[in-house]
Amino acid sequence: MDYTVSLDLSVTDNILQPLLVASGSSSLNEALACLIETAKTSEGRWSLASKRIIVPVLQLCQFLSCPLRQDILLSSVKLLRNLCAREIKNQNLFMGLGSGSDNGLLRMLLQVLGNVSLAGEEHQLVVWRQFFPLEFLEIARVQSKETCDPLCMVIYTCSGSSNGLHAELCADSGLEILIEIMRTVTVASGFREDWLKLLLSRICHEEYCFSSVFSKLFPMVFAYNYEDTLSKINDFGDEQEFLLSILSEALNEQVGNIVILRNAVEVVDFTTRGKSNLPTVSADIDVMGYSLTILRDVCACDDAADMLVSAGLIELLLTLLRELEPPIIIRKAMAHSEAKDGTTSHVSKYCPYTELDGLILLLQQCIIDEDNPFSREGGIWVVHNLLEGNEENVKLVANLELRGTVDVPELAQMGLLVEVDPKTRRAKLVNAP
Numbered sequence: 294m295d296y297t298v299s300l301d302l303s304v305t306d307n308i309l310q311p312l313l314v315a316s317g318s319s320s321l322n323e324a325l326a327c328l329i330e331t332a333k334t335s336e337g338r339w340s341l342a343s344k345r346i347i348v349p350v351l352q353l354c355q356f357l358s359c360p361l362r363q364d365i366l367l368s369s370v371k372l373l374r375n376l377c378a379r380e381i382k383n384q385n386l387f388m389g390l391g392s393g394s395d396n397g398l399l400r401m402l403l404q405v406l407g408n409v410s411l412a413g414e415e416h417q418l419v420v421w422r423q424f425f426p427l428e429f430l431e432i433a434r435v436q437s438k439e440t441c442d443p444l445c446m447v448i449y450t451c452s453g454s455s456n457g458l459h460a461e462l463c464a465d466s467g468l469e470i471l472i473e474i475m476r477t478v479t480v481a482s483g484f485r486e487d488w489l490k491l492l493l494s495r496i497c498h499e500e501y502c503f504s505s506v507f508s509k510l511f512p513m514v515f516a517y518n519y520e521d522t523l524s525k526i527n528d529f530g531d532e533q534e535f536l537l538s539i540l541s542e543a544l545n546e547q548v549g550n551i552v553i554l555r556n557a558v559e560v561v562d563f564t565t566r567g568k569s570n571l572p573t574v575s576a577d578i579d580v581m582g583y584s585l586t587i588l589r590d591v592c593a594c595d596d597a598a599d600m601l602v603s604a605g606l607i608e609l610l611l612t613l614l615r616e617l618e619p620p621i622i623i624r625k626a627m628a629h630s631e632a633k634d635g636t637t638s639h640v641s642k643y644c645p646y647t648e649l650d651g652l653i654l655l656l657q658q659c660i661i662d663e664d665n666p667f668s669r670e671g672g673i674w675v676v677h678n679l680l681e682g683n684e685e686n687v688k689l690v691a692n693l694e695l696r697g698t699v700d701v702p703e704l705a706q707m708g709l710l711v712e713v714d715p716k717t718r719r720a721k722l723v724n725a726p
Contacts, residue, residue, distance in 0.1 A: 304356060311349045315341065325368035332375035342382035350376065351387070354405050367409050367416070370402070399435065403443035410450040417451040421458050425451075426466040433473035441474050442486035449492045463500045471496060472509050472532075479535045493539050503540075507533060529580040534572065537583035611651045614658075652679065652689060 309321060316327035328346065331337035341347070354369045376383045406424075410417045424432075424447075432444055448470070452458045461467055471492070478489060497503040510532040572579045658672030679686050704710060710725045 304353065308349045308352045308356060311344070311346060312353070315344055315346050321365065322368070325365065325372055329368060329372050329375055332372060332378075335379065338376060338378065338380040338383060341376060342380055342386065345386060347373070347376050347383050347386050351401075354401060366405055367412075370405055370409065373402070399432065399437070400439045400443050403432070403440060403447055407443055407446040407450055410447060414456050417458070418456055420447065421451045421461075425458075425461065426470060429470045430466075430473065433470050433477070436477045438478055441478050442488045445474065445486070445488035445492045449488055449495065453495070459495070459500060463496060463502045463505075468496075468502065468505055468509060471506060475506075475510060475532050475536060479532045490539055490542065493536070497536075497540060507536060510536060529576045531576050534576040534579040534583065537580055537587065538572065541583045541586045607651075611654060614651075614654055652676075652686060653693075655679065656690070 304321060312321065312324040312328065313319065316324040316331070318324040318327055328341065328350075332341055350369060350372055354366070354373070373387075377387055406420055410420050429444065429448065432440060448462065452462045462471075474489070478486075493506075497506055510530060573582070655672060655675050658668055659676060660669060660672075662668050680690065704722070705725065708725050709722050711720050712723050713719070714721055
């Protein structure tokens with residue numbers, strides 16, 4: 294038994310028989326070819342509409358959602374296209390078959406197109422020329438999360454070969470499609486489909502279009518380059534936050550994130566403390582957080598780390614760390630000392646921490662912070678790396694001198710206080726008088 298016959302037998306009779314009868318054929322392949330020709334004329338479309346032939350054709354497309362035979366899938370799509378060309382009965386029937394789930398039908402047809410495009414570059418080029426850019430853009434504007442992932446599948450598959458289509462995708466007309474997709478999926482809670490990740494990875498990383506995509510996602514963003522900041526930026530939007538979260542998951546690096554991080558630092562209100570986990574309730578904080586996450590992962594590669602350091606990343610991160618509030622234990626001690634001394638200074642005169650090339654700032658992170666329980670571990674690792682094999686840093690830390698102590702309310706409640714031993718210059722706990 295050949296493959297065509299076995300395929301005919303696998304298709305259920307309620308799908309196969311109407312197609313065979315309407316075409317007067319003996320096989321599915323012949324039936325589709327005959328019906329495609331019939332549907333090219335207005336009389337043929339009207340005749341097939343009276344027989345409701347679009348019903349088994351749609352059912353056949355759904356049946357063939359797995360790529361068993363690319364030629365059958367392509368023939369089914371061609372037939373649907375011809376049936377719905379200027380024939381109101383077929384158009385109404387096509388929409389009516391969804392029973393309120395038109396997006397489900399559109400999703401299924403996009404899956405069919407995706408499977409057809411898997412046949413090779415010739416099929417991909419045909420699909421691209423038929424749908425890019427206007428039809429793809431119209432589908433993206435449907436604003437349905439059910440259709441976004443199969444649409445990304447079609448675009449990703451067609452633009453991935455050596456046919457030069459990726460250049461068209463990265464042009465303004467192609468990026469406009471991606472922007473519409475991003476706006477749709479941003480409002481869809483929990484949307485994390487693989488085809489979208491793959492498409493964003495290709496455009497933003499492999500094709501170096503990250504800056505263009507990021508700037509197009511929010512109307513307040515204009516000119517962008519790696520040596521300057523985003524001009525006239527006042528805020529970040531949810532779409533930009535979502536883009537960075539996807540790229541963070543995919544570990545796609547981009548030096549331009551340093552520029553984005555600089556702008557995030559400018560718009561974030563550091564006096565407002567929120568949850569540590571991403572995402573938060575603030576798109577500004579999330580943009581900064583995801584930028585840091587991406588840069589953290591990129592720094593695992595030595596070459597990329599050297600490039601980021603030369604771009605000024607270390608100075609920026611130290612500035613950011615200084616802007617953030619110190620750990621809660623230090624804040625409580627500082628507040629207590631301020632009340633005791635009757636001063637509004639933000640730094641207690643007893644505070645042993647000073648700014649010295651960032652090292653003291655990093656040492657400050659090595660204590661427990663109730664608001665950020667994992668920050669201590671990160672601080673210890675940073676200090677460990679700074680001291681290991683660096684005699685100058687080791688000597689600097691060894692020569693640090695404890696100048697005084699602060700009153701810790703929790704210790705006072707226990708009848709204890711901290712004193713500096715005049716001989717060893719080390720802190721010790723003693724009973725309160």
